Amino acid sequence: MDDILIRNVRPFGGETRDLYILDGRFADSRAGKPAVEIDGSGYVALPGLVEAHTHLDKTLVGMDWFENRVGPTRNERIIADRQAKRELGIDARRQSARQILQTLAFGVLHIRSHVDVDTEIGLANVEGVIETRNAFRDLVDVQVVAFPQSGMLVREGTLDLMEAALKAGADIVGGIDPASIDRNPVRHLDAIFALADRYGKPIDIHLHEPGELGAFCLELIAERTRALSMQGKVMVSHAYCLGMLDAPRQRMLIDMLAAEEIAVMTVGSPSAPALPLRAMREAGIVMASGSDGIQGTWEPWGNGDMLERAKYLAQRNGMTNDVDLAEAARICTFGGAECMALEDYGLSSGCHGDVVLVPARTLAEAVALTPQRRTVIRRGRIMVRDGVPSGKLPNVG
Amino acid sequence: MDDILIRNVRPFGGETRDLYILDGRFADSRAGKPAVEIDGSGYVALPGLVEAHTHLDKTLVGMDWFENRVGPTRNERIIADRQAKRELGIDARRQSARQILQTLAFGVLHIRSHVDVDTEIGLANVEGVIETRNAFRDLVDVQVVAFPQSGMLVREGTLDLMEAALKAGADIVGGIDPASIDRNPVRHLDAIFALADRYGKPIDIHLHEPGELGAFCLELIAERTRALSMQGKVMVSHAYCLGMLDAPRQRMLIDMLAAEEIAVMTVGSPSAPALPLRAMREAGIVMASGSDGIQGTWEPWGNGDMLERAKYLAQRNGMTNDVDLAEAARICTFGGAECMALEDYGLSSGCHGDVVLVPARTLAEAVALTPQRRTVIRRGRIMVRDGVPSGKLPNVG
Numbered sequence A, B: 001m002d003d004i005l006i007r008n009v010r011p012f013g014g015e016t017r018d019l020y021i022l023d024g025r026f027a028d029s030r031a032g033k034p035a036v037e038i039d040g041s042g043y044v045a046l047p048g049l050v051e052a053h054t055h056l057d058k059t060l061v062g063m064d065w066f067e068n069r070v071g072p073t074r075n076e077r078i079i080a081d082r083q084a085k086r087e088l089g090i091d092a093r094r095q096s097a098r099q100i101l102q103t104l105a106f107g108v109l110h111i112r113s114h115v116d117v118d119t120e121i122g123l124a125n126v127e128g129v130i131e132t133r134n135a136f137r138d139l140v141d142v143q144v145v146a147f148p149q150s151g152m153l154v155r156e157g158t159l160d161l162m163e164a165a166l167k168a169g170a171d172i173v174g175g176i177d178p179a180s181i182d183r184n185p186v187r188h189l190d191a192i193f194a195l196a197d198r199y200g201k202p203i204d205i206h207l208h209e210p211g212e213l214g215a216f217c218l219e220l221i222a223e224r225t226r227a228l229s230m231q232g233k234v235m236v237s238h239a240y241c242l243g244m245l246d247a248p249r250q251r252m253l254i255d256m257l258a259a260e261e262i263a264v265m266t267v268g269s270p271s272a273p274a275l276p277l278r279a280m281r282e283a284g285i286v287m288a289s290g291s292d293g294i295q296g297t298w299e300p301w302g303n304g305d306m307l308e309r310a311k312y313l314a315q316r317n318g319m320t321n322d323v324d325l326a327e328a329a330r331i332c333t334f335g336g337a338e339c340m341a342l343e344d345y346g347l348s349s350g351c352h353g354d355v356v357l358v359p360a361r362t363l364a365e366a367v368a369l370t371p372q373r374r375t376v377i378r379r380g381r382i383m384v385r386d387g388v389p390s391g392k393l394p395n396v397g
Helices: A074-087 A093-105 A124-135 A158-167 A185-199 A211-227 A245-257 A277-282 A306-316 A322-339 A363-367 B074-087 B092-104 B124-135 B157-168 B185-199 B211-228 B247-259 B275-281 B306-316 B321-338 B363-369
Strands: A003-010 A017-022 A025-028 A036-038 A043-045 A049-054 A108-116 A141-147 A172-176 A203-207 A235-236 A262-267 A353-359 A375-378 A383-387 B004-011 B019-022 B025-027 B037-038 B044-046 B047-053 B110-116 B142-146 B174-177 B203-207 B234-238 B264-265 B355-358 B373-376 B383-384
Touching: A003 A353, A043 A363, A049 A093, A049 A322, A093 A108, A093 A124, A108 A124, A108 A203, A108 A322, A108 B234, A124 A141, A141 A158, A158 A172, A158 A185, A185 A203, A185 A211, A203 A211, A211 A235, A235 A375, A245 A277, A262 A322, A262 A375, A306 A322, A306 A363, A306 A375, A322 A363, B004 B355, B044 B363, B047 B306, B047 B321, B092 B110, B110 B124, B110 B203, B110 B264, B110 B321, B124 B142, B124 B264, B142 B157, B157 B174, B157 B185, B174 B185, B185 B203, B203 B211, B211 B234, B211 B247, B247 B275, B306 B321, B306 B363, B321 B363
Parallel strands: A003 A036, A003 A043, A049 A108, A108 A141, A141 A172, A172 A203, A203 A235, A235 A262, B004 B037, B004 B044, B047 B110, B110 B142, B142 B174, B174 B203, B203 B234, B234 B264
Antiparallel strands: A003 A017, A017 A025, A043 A353, A353 A375, A375 A383, B004 B019, B019 B025, B044 B355, B355 B373, B373 B383
8 A cells, every 4th residue: 555646636527636645545634755646637536436236246257158049028037047157157256356357447446246146056156256355355345235136035945045145244135026026025025124124234125116016115115114214224226117107206206215215226227217317316315326237148238337337327317418427427436335335435535545537638528438548546556557457456367 | 452361250240251352342252362361360240330320510529528518408409509510610521530530440431421501600511521521532431411400491591501512512411300490390391302302312301309290290201202202212310209109100100111111210329219129120111320429519428339339229229139239230230331322232242342350259249348459441451450540541630
């Protein structure tokens, strides 16, 4: 860890100034001569990008091309996904390491990953990702969600495995479509809230349920959040239903989520409903974004760059002016950090000395053009310089 | 122009074979030793990418960052766009050259550009783009559409300017939202069809009109296409209305467009309605795609890569399997070529010796990951080798 002076950068696109990192944290003063000086060239400085929703255990990055012959329904995809885990021998430890190193070069320093738990693979994926998390502790923060991808109630034994995953080190209780996949929304939600309550863990639930079915599930989630005083500890991922209802009904649900401090994660997928981002922000809902799976059996694309994700969010929502682009960047940094309850996050004095320098003249340009030759510093340690990874980073092949 | 042997490539993702270019065209035989041999490394070989809808005259590539404070409506954007042309001094000749050279590196060898004609700038933009077209004749095909961006009937004198644009060398008669912008769909369409008929030119009309208003305009377009026997010479760009109607009504309109051989261009924008691509293809409608404006006052993003555009199309339409990705690639190559009536297009013997080598194992991977280090050959001349432009390309600053 070096003391670093970064001259002439624009923190989150603001006025140019210098940043000083001392003992791994941002500092105001610059007592003494820093060990390292970096000419920031007026570039935009961002705090570490936040990947709030991905699937580290299932990316196929670096593997043979997967010829996708899968149909369009969620169920066809879940079956294909489970089959691929079996037949392709996806090694969760290795694949999570590959994705983490790939996205580190973009400046992604905080990752929440859902990790499959099911009656076929058991805890293998959770153990693999936790192994990587521990090995990479000095490079990136990883939160592991015990995720019942194939259903929980419909596959007996899954709930026990989720509990075992928490004991093995998973940080968060996951869930998925309590009605359309698990066929019993009340029992599903009761079970995961009870588990979260018993272990003192947050909840992060995949909710693709459409329209009023999704709205009903949101209500059930809010009721349980309130009953267990879990405000600020629940995130709903996707929440497509919010983009499928008329404005008054949207408003009711938004107010309900805001009252229970339930966060929402949206990836801004071009083929999924667009959420009412502006109304959600104005109501004070904390929002995060993520890449979802990259280069897997679900979707063939994706690189895990959370600055490009900000562009996707903006594109999906017709956010084309500079103020809107800054808001998209905020969701992929500060918004994600709040959802993940990261401490000492940001570019202010006292915060962890994490920063991403993006060669762009304004924050809007950084989002719109997502330049690649970035410099990434974590806790005062230079990980990537002008797009070139430090020689000290591990090589996972 | 050299005779070239390209070993070991996958034409449009098919079985690996060699390609031979003789006197600027693909040939079966390889009499004699070619002057140049290229190791194709099993890469995917595509014909020249086709940009069927852009605005070469208005990109801000290479200029100062434009701080966009524009509101979301089409009218606000048109006004901001006209103001920017005036205040930023956008030089259509220089800017079109910049975009062409940027996209040549991706393998874009055929471009249809709408070019603004209005009562403020007159023919300046048309003349500027035509100057670039002529200067770059050996690099890329450019078709110029005389485009009444600010309205035609509502700004008196615009129709005369469009006629003057045709006389100055524009190839195609443009049009825009005959109801919502020009306030008189019948008169607008009568005027542009009469102009096209008189000069023997094709038509390409921007149609953003929503729902049943758009459907009515499509009907008017089909009626005029039939009356003037212009089948195969009319393209509708965007045609959002097709994505806004229920399935039976969609079907009626699709059948009508197919009967009159009216082509459709869609950019697959994440924030615009998705068209029923599968039903349109099955009905035999020829489809093309384009980048629309890149890095301009309308939208801050975009690089003009038509392979990335294929990915956008696929993402917008939930086309995730390999067959669907190939279809997206087809729209951005053969589909565009048919819409633009390009002759001798493709990788078959006798076609122009234009080819783009993409470092990917399959066509689906080429679309999903859009690798950048491409090799681009036009008429047997190597323009770009492994992502590095030939030193012989012009420098436009």
